[in-house]
Amino acid sequence: MESRRKLSILDNNFTNKDILTSREIEYLSLVALGYKNNVIAQTLSVTQSTVKKTLENIFKKLKAKDRTNAVTIAFVHNFLSVQNLYNFIENHNLK
Numbered sequence: 001m002e003s004r005r006k007l008s009i010l011d012n013n014f015t016n017k018d019i020l021t022s023r024e025i026e027y028l029s030l031v032a033l034g035y036k037n038n039v040i041a042q043t044l045s046v047t048q049s050t051v052k053k054t055l056e057n058i059f060k061k062l063k064a065k066d067r068t069n070a071v072t073i074a075f076v077h078n079f080l081s082v083q084n085l086y087n088f089i090e091n092h093n094l095k
Contacts, residue, residue: 020079024058027051029088032071032080043092 020028030040037051044051055067062079064070074080088094 020058020061020074024054024061025079025084026088027054028058028070028074028080029085031055031067032074032085033089033094043094 026044027040030043035043037048037055040046040051041048046054055070059065059070062070062073064073071080
């Protein structure tokens with residue numbers, strides 16, 4: 001069963017409309033760093049409802065069922081990388 005799940009993550013084919021925007025990558029970076037919605041909202045200067053809606057859109061684009069699945073898919077398909085996260089932390093003074 002686990003191998004089927006991994007295959008489905010690898011088999012996702014994304015169309016141009018499914019590619020994440022740079023702003024969505026920022027949201028997903030904060031999710032990958034373990035931030036909760038209220039902290040994401042403060043960090044990005046948006047409301048919590050905006051965070052919730054944006055994350056729902058990201059999950060839909062990535063065909064992800066939850067935060068962990070979205071981050072995994074983003075790493076597998078190179079939407080996120082360790083270097084992206086490092087740069088994001090540096091650029092936003094999140095040390």
